[in-house]
Amino acid sequence: MRYRNPVVRGFYPDPSVCRADGRYYMVCSSFQFFPGVPLFESSDLINWTQIGHCLTRKSQVMLEGAGSSAGVYAATIRYCDGVFYMVTTNTSVGKNFYITTTDIRGEWSEPIYVEQGGIDPSLYFEDGHAYFMSNGVDDNGKPAIIQCEIDINTGEKLTLSRAVWNGAGGRYLESPHLYKIGGSYYIMAAEGGTEYGHMIVYGRGDSLWGPFENYPRNPVLTNRDLGGYTIQGVGHGDLVQSPTGEWFMVHLGFRQTDMWMPYHHLGREVCMTPVRFGEDGWFTCGNNGTTEQEYEINSDIPQNIRNVYTFANTSPDVEWCYLRHPDTSKYELSSECFVLRAGEHTLDDVASPTFIGIRQMDFRGTAEVEVTVDCGEAGLTMFMDENHHYDLMLRSSADGCEAILKLNIGDVKHEQFAVPVSSCRVRLSVELDNLSYTFRVIDGDRVIQCGSAQTRYLSSEVAGGFTGVFIGLFAQKNGCTALFADFRTEYR
Structure with a gap:
């Protein structure tokens, strides 16, 4: 059976995976969006279903004033002795922490903080001991991948933070994980920055404290030299083994908008690449160290790709997200309709405007919704961040309603199109394409063409940061x- 990458589409970066009771669980970064750290479940590593989030309460994560691409960074999920652990960094407060649960579909604990710096923390368990790893600076001032032993019940450090590995020489050493496989310890990390030069490197040693010998052919996985190839930016991986003994690497990658257009706006997505261990104990990954769009694997389970999203087949607590901490009194959400009440903030503010969004999952399709307003402004937005978003909306005033297309690109905020409509209830529609968005309004029997805007101006290459486009209501x-x-997004 063949499967196709990405196995999870849209802005779900920095995947980490564990296996528990015959199933797989995965978490991803969430940055300034809430709830935080999306949580997925799978029985086969190919078909993933989002079952919720790990950070669901304001007490677990401070997001006030968190700019775009700040907040909650890369998470790691691990399972030990009946307990799930999710460990991550909140850059808004500059601290690493973990939370726990014994019920993967239930609530997670309050944060337990660890006084070790850096980002991208990970946990490793062995013989009743727990070890905490991150990139950063050790207690002697040395930058590296650093590690300490902790009391897993309290987060207290039981040893100094020690430098254990300096990577393979690339810039931006990050996302470390430690494994024991076949009697040897393997340490794996990403280098090159989460962009076109991204790569995964690893080393091997006889002790969890090192020293680690670098894999002679590092990087073990990268698409940095594949010009004209759709999947780029491959990095930030986690190893997982199937019940049949096969190994895979779950990692991020992004799809550029066209073979020769180096822009990406869907965000960093989840890919999976086969891993093979050699007789010498070193492992290789993918096709000569690169990730392909399709792989043949030993499975008879087909890959099911979901292409339609509506109010009825999604949950506000699962697929939908807010910006930072919402004022929940301003939202009434059901399987039939969403009612949103404006607050003091707009989409341009580093705050929590009245906004709820679902990730754009693919390049081509349509996003549509019927909207009714009583005053002010409301509509559909293709939202990258507070400085980069395209808004198709209704504006109500004493003189009636008009349909507006407003383009927000950096410091330029321009009302591209405005036309009176017959009532304050219309249908808004966006045609999605890899290179552009095309906007229209259905006003009774009249179809109003509002123009188009290029996707590149909502890309990470233009906007910066680490997120992806949301299809938002505001x-x-x-x-x-x-x-x-009657919200409906359909991909083709």
Whole structure:
């Protein structure tokens, strides 16, 4: 059976995976969006279902004032003695912490903080001991991948933080993980920055404290030299073994908009690449160290790709997200409609405007919703961050309603199109394409073409940061109350 990458589409970066009770569980970064750290489940590593989030309460994560691509960075998930552990960094407070649960579908604990710096923390368990690893600076001032032993019940450090590995010589050493396989310890990390030069490197040693000998052919996985290839930026991986003994690497990658257009706006997505161990104990990955879009594996389970998202087949607590901590009194969400009430903030603010969004999952398709407003502004936004978003909306005033297309690109905020409509209830539609978005409004029997805008201006290469585009619903200004109905996003 063949499967196709990415195995999870859209902005779900920095994947980490564990196996428990015959199933697999995966977490990803969430940055300034809430709830935080999306959580997935799978029985086969190919078909993943989001079952919720790990950070669901304000007490677990501070996001106030967190700019775009700040907040919650890369997470690691591990399972030991009946307990799940999710460990991550909140850059808004500059601290590493972990939370726990014995019920993967239930609530997670309050944070347990570890006084070790850096980002991208990971946990390793052995013989009743717990070890905490991150990139950063050790207690002697040495930058490296650093590690300490901790009391897993309290987070207290039981040893100094020690430098254990300096990687393979690339810049931005990050996302370390430690494994014991076949009697040897393997340490794996990413280098090159989470961009076109991204890569995965590893080393091997006889002690969990090192020294580690670098794999002679590092990097073990990278697409940095594959010009004109769709999947780029491959890095930040985690190893996992199937019940049949096969090894795979779950890692991030992004799809550029066209073979020769080095822009990506869907965000960093989840890919999976086969791993093979040699007789010498070293492992290789993919096709001569690169990730392909398709792989043949030993499985008879087909890959099911979900292409339709509606209010009825999604959950506000699962697929949908807010910006930072929302004022929940401003939202009434059901399987039939969403009612949003404007607060004091707009989409341009580093705050929590009245906004709820679902990730754009693929290049081509349509996103549509019927919106009714009583005053102010409300509509559909293709949202990258507070400085980069395209808004198709209704604006209500004493003179009636008009449909507006507003383009926000950096410091330029321009109302590209405005036309009166017959009522304050219309259908908003966005045609999705890899290179552009095309906007239209259906006003009764009239179809109003509002123009188009290029996707590149919502890309990470233009906007910066580490996130991806959301298809968002919003209400703002003048105490606006908006009713959204018949939402549908369909990919093709």
